[in-house]
Amino acid sequence: MNAEIIAVGTELLLGQIANTNGQYLSNQLMQHGVNIYKHTVVGDNLPRIRQAIRIAAKENDIVILTGGLGPTEDDVTRNALAEEYGLNLVYNQQALDKVEAFFESRNRTVSDANRRQALHTEGAHVFQNNAGLACGMVYKHSDAWFFLLPGPPHELKTMVEEEVSPFLDAMNESRDFLLSRVLKFYGIGESALEARVHDLITQQTNPTIAPLAGQDEVTLRLTVKTTDRSDAKKRLDELEEAVYKRCGSFLYGYDEDTxxxxxxxxxxxxxxxxxxxxxxxxxxxxxxxxxxxxxxxxxxxxxxxxxxxxxxxxxxxxxxxxxxxxxxxxxxxxxxxxxxxxxxxxxxxxxxxxxxxxxxxxxxxxxxxxxxxxxxxxxxxxxxxxxxxxxxxxxxxxxxxxxxxxxxxxxx
Amino acid sequence: MNAEIIAVGTELLLGQIANTNGQYLSNQLMQHGVNIYKHTVVGDNLPRIRQAIRIAAKENDIVILTGGLGPTEDDVTRNALAEEYGLNLVYNQQALDKVEAFFESRNRTVSDANRRQALHTEGAHVFQNNAGLACGMVYKHSDAWFFLLPGPPHELKTMVEEEVSPFLDAMNESRDFLLSRVLKFYGIGESALEARVHDLITQQTNPTIAPLAGQDEVTLRLTVKTTDRSDAKKRLDELEEAVYKRCGSFLYGYDEDTxxxxxxxxxxxxxxxxxxxxxxxxxxxxxxxxxxxxxxxxxxxxxxxxxxxxxxxxxxxxxxxxxxxxxxxxxxxxxxxxxxxxxxxxxxxxxxxxxxxxxxxxxxxxxxxxxxxxxxxxxxxxxxxxxxxxxxxxxxxxxxxxxxxxxxxxxx
CATH class of the missing domain: 3.90.950.20 (CinA-like)
Known part of the structure; x- marks a missing residue:
């Protein structure tokens, strides 16, 4: 399955923040066996979001949009999808109850703008937001799945972990999943490390092996695609062993180690x-x-x-x-x-x-x-x-x- | 002038790094009065880079590509531009001399792969790379300017500061330029600061005033568009004075101050x-x-x-x-x-x-x-x-x- 990630937000185009949501979602989707071919960033502008949706839908099985689900007037991602395919927007009762309870608990009136955060296109599956008020959704149109997810990173992460990941697992008919192990090296440059493991990179099929130069450090990401967890671990162990023979003296740790x-x-x-x-x-x-x-x-x-x-x-x-x-x-x-x-x-x-x-x-x-x-x-x-x-x-x-x-x- | 920024690199799609170059370039281009309407990330894949160039060229005066100028086989950004418009690639002597001197000084043979870093499309203006080996370039085709810039952030920044910024200044036919002053605040949150300067934000025309929340800090960027430098300074001084009256006790510095x-x-x-x-x-x-x-x-x-x-x-x-x-x-x-x-x-x-x-x-x-x-x-x-x-x-x-x-x- 191929996917494109569309981040919506003028603040991204103004250079106020980097598109870390794109990075996060790429990482998450890879682990579900989804290939990402493109990231796009567009501003809070309805025609431009519609155009981005149209281009992405032609080439992908999955289109993920993040941002533009909030209560302000420039939050128009839902409307862009609805207008593009002529869909109605309807309220999700659970999300609406949450919005209303939030404002009542603060003795404030709920505006229609705030209620909009509970809208989704008719026929969509709704993702509840346990870190904020704007609900997310997934909707299938023709052959493409459209995921609409919130922009604030902690809301996005919470929704992906709690709601989107299980949904993607269920979508994954082949039951294949990806398991990665990151090996961390210090004291050797990227090209020297690549030269030492060049034969492994050339032969790679499954697991794959991908070098990345970080700040002063180099990592190798070993990734196996499989349906069998113990087989996955065995294959990663074997590849790690082969890497270790070639440059083990520079290996200092794994994954989250520093x-x-x-x-x-x-x-x-x-x-x-x-x-x-x-x-x-x-x-x-x-x-x-x-x-x-x-x-x-x-x-x-x-x-x-x-x-x-x-x-x-x-x-x-x-x-x-x-x-x-x-x-x-x-x-x-x-x-x-x-x-x-x-x-x-x-x-x-x-x-x-x-x-x-x-x-x-x-x-x-x-x-x-x-x-x-x-x-x-x-x-x-x-x-x-x-x-x-x-x-x-x-x-x-x-x-x-x-x-x-x-x-x-x-x-x- | 409208622009799109295309970052090239499979590592971005794998989620290994965030597209900080997009953020940096947005910031820089804004200061030259260029509007950014889209960011795109594509992998190191020639047909996909060509497609991204084709889409961007339809809608923009300026297309900026970063990444894919290095010596390895998957660095194909130059080739994508050349193939898309049927252009020849030729060597820039100064850049070539630099590549050769670099390897000679290390007693290593220069490979053709390394020489490729000195290639540019015929008729382009070449940007020298004072922080690395891959040269950049700008080429005008039909009505669009194509900038090809290196991907490693310190190479990109050096080239933008030393070569691209002066070029953009010269392109700016109206002779209007933007002068910015960043005011730095500590001890006040973004919304509290915005509330205090709300009247100034509402009235803004020229100079403009843009708040940005950073890590633990808030900044206000005052930007004036003008042809007259002393007038620009006077206008910034007046606006700063008005800001100071509203929240001067939290102002600790300017621009590069920490x-x-x-x-x-x-x-x-x-x-x-x-x-x-x-x-x-x-x-x-x-x-x-x-x-x-x-x-x-x-x-x-x-x-x-x-x-x-x-x-x-x-x-x-x-x-x-x-x-x-x-x-x-x-x-x-x-x-x-x-x-x-x-x-x-x-x-x-x-x-x-x-x-x-x-x-x-x-x-x-x-x-x-x-x-x-x-x-x-x-x-x-x-x-x-x-x-x-x-x-x-x-x-x-x-x-x-x-x-x-x-x-x-x-x-x-």
Whole structure:
């Protein structure tokens, strides 16, 4: 089954927001074995919505419209479908009751504009909205299914999960479904990764294998289409095994994992706690760890020591070290990592000192970063030359610190 | 002039990324007085790209394509345009030299696939790519201008700023141009701000005034269309004055300002330095300050003290305070701010202690945050009840800390 997603909303054309609904719906539909061939965005304009519907219906089994179901005058998606095919709009009692109850509970009068949110084309199947007031619907005309779904992302997601997904499952006559597994890599570029798995990409049939370059990272999405869940898992395992042989040393996690969550998991499994000493990254490493729910059993905190004075006072870096080697040095990174580990009484300490730019510092070009890792066994310092602007260098430095903690890819 | 933006890339249809290029281009084109009526996304598929070009050319003066200019086999945007109108593809020497120099400098052979990035349709004006290898182009066929631009966002932005914007300016025959000024507000919601400037929005003609809700912040974009730059500035000043009368207490900056850059500017103007003591925010405030170029003359660093032990040892918070009031308390915030100010020897100290969630802590619900500000005059603690998930609470806490430092909007 082929589908097109039409997002309705002038705010999208003005560039006020990105079409994240298109991305979300593509992801969801893929999992039901639906192929998406086009995304379209049109404004809140009845003739233009009708035209988009007409073009999409010619080429697709499914046309999904999101947005334009609200109470204001420019919400005309329902009307566009009704006018295009000469259909009547009627109220859904359950949705109407909900609108009226909502306004009554607030002692406000229900306007006709608000009641419009309970309208659907005659003969449609209605999707209730458990996160808002505008109901959704699906209507079959000729050979095409038209889904009308709300625009606000949390309403859309709630309706898709609770109402649309089960409907799509029921529509799926072949009972095929898609199961995906995302493998996450750090320390290898997209083209290098593609080269290593090129034979697998060339041979792919089912499962398929799709590389995607993200920010500083690369992922491979393995997707199997099947009717049998245990068979699906087996096939994904086999493909993952083949991938692992080719580039396993760069694989750090799966699906929702991040470098930060994996690093904390790894330390947790060893029973180790962690403190950070940040100069070049100014708090970004600590903030990234804190973003992981449940971080506090591993991550104790740390010191942001931008100035030499703070490095000496807070981390007990020796004045002689700073004088002889500078703050951007292997020796300073070592003393920072050991200092923060002692000061915070943790099992491991990690330090970051370097040059974010735009100007060089102590004769080092921007991108020069030393990462110190002090563990119960030893202290080791890694040197990096990172590319990019100030913000990229800092972002990559903290990710590299995780890679060092995980020893993903080893020393570079 | 009317335009359609066509983004090319199967990864967009698979839902791997959102079409942020569409959003960016809409914003840019608006500033050149171009109206966007449609966004389309198609996959890396030659017949489908040709079809999208054909439909768009019927209805628009300008068709912008992004993506599909790279070296791999599925990059076929140039070929689609060339085939659709029967045009020859030829090399641009400057772009070709760049591709060859790039590979030579890495001692790698240049493949024909890589050379393809220097191709353009005969008779086109070529845009050089100063952030990558694939050149862009603009070609006029019949009454429509076709712009082909790279897909990677940083390449797209560089090319738009350096090459496409000046070209669009030159195309603009009326010599009218748009001048915008963005006013940035914190501490007031979108609907409350709109209500305050409702009369200005109703009366708007030239300049126009457009509210936009961003992440935790609201902006008003004032845009004037004119041929006379000094007249433009005067009109923007007058409208800003009218806005200021209605909600000036929430205005913190303009255009590229952030709460963090404005806070640092404000402290710099007073000749004050700053240290941060972070518990609930785990380093995010420090990281946000460090993101501002030139931060180091104001921002000295700080301590991330997640545990009570660290608060006592690093910041000299009294054990009795933690015992009697807990870590999430006005008393603790006060001692943290004073402690970090003393420890780092700065003029000001700011502290953040609270509950990010998802679980309550010390009986306080998620979102409870105390912000301590210790300055040469006094120490003051602000209490906040923030909404949202873990990550939103932390993000808002650090922004609120800036607002407190700036005294934007006063106490809430």
């Amino acid at each position: 470098l930060f969550s994996r690093t904390l998991d790894d330390l947790r499994s060893k029973g180790w706690t962690l403190a950070v000493a940040e100069s070049v990254s100014g708090g970004l490493l600590g903030a990234s760890f804190t973003d992981v729910s449940g971080a506090s059993d591993v991550y104790a905190g740390g010191a942001i020591t931008y100035s030499n004075e703070a490095k000496e006072k807070q981390l007990h870096v020796k004045a002689a070290t700073l004088e002889q080697h500078g703050a951007v040095s292997e020796a300073c990174a070592k003393e920072m990592a050991e200092g923060v580990r002692n000061e915070y009484g943790t099992d491991t300490g990690v330090s970051l000192t370097g040059v974010a730019g735009p100007s060089p510092q102590e004769g080092h070009p921007p991108g020069t970063v030393f990462i110190g890792i002090s563990s119960p066994d030893k202290t080791h310092v890694y040197k990096r030359r990172l590319r990019g602007d100030r913000s990229s260098i800092r972002r990559r430095a903290v990710k590299d610190a995780c890679a060092c903690l995980l020893e993903v890819g080893g020393e570079k | 709460l963090f850059s404005r806070t640092l500017d404000d402290l710099r103007s007073k000749g004050w330095t700053l240290a941060v003591a972070e518990s609930v925010s785990g380093g995010l405030l420090g990281a946000s300050f460090t993101d501002v170029s030139g931060a180091s003359d104001v921002y000295a660093g700080g301590a991330i003290t997640y545990s009570n032990e660290a608060k006592e040892k690093q910041l000299h918070v009294k054990a009795a305070t933690l015992e009697q009031h807990g870590a999430v308390s006005e008393a603790c915030a006060k001692e943290m701010a004073e402690g970090v100010r003393n420890e780092y020897g700065t003029d000001t100290g700011v502290s953040l202690t609270g509950v990010a969630g998802p679980s309550p802590q010390e009986g306080h619900p998620p979102g409870t945050v105390f912000i301590g500000i210790s300055s040469p005059d006094k120490t003051h603690v602000y209490k906040r009840r923030l909404r949202g998930d873990r990550s939103s609470i932390r993000r808002r806490a650090v922004k609120d800390a800036c607002a407190c430092l700036l005294e934007v909007g006063g106490e809430k």
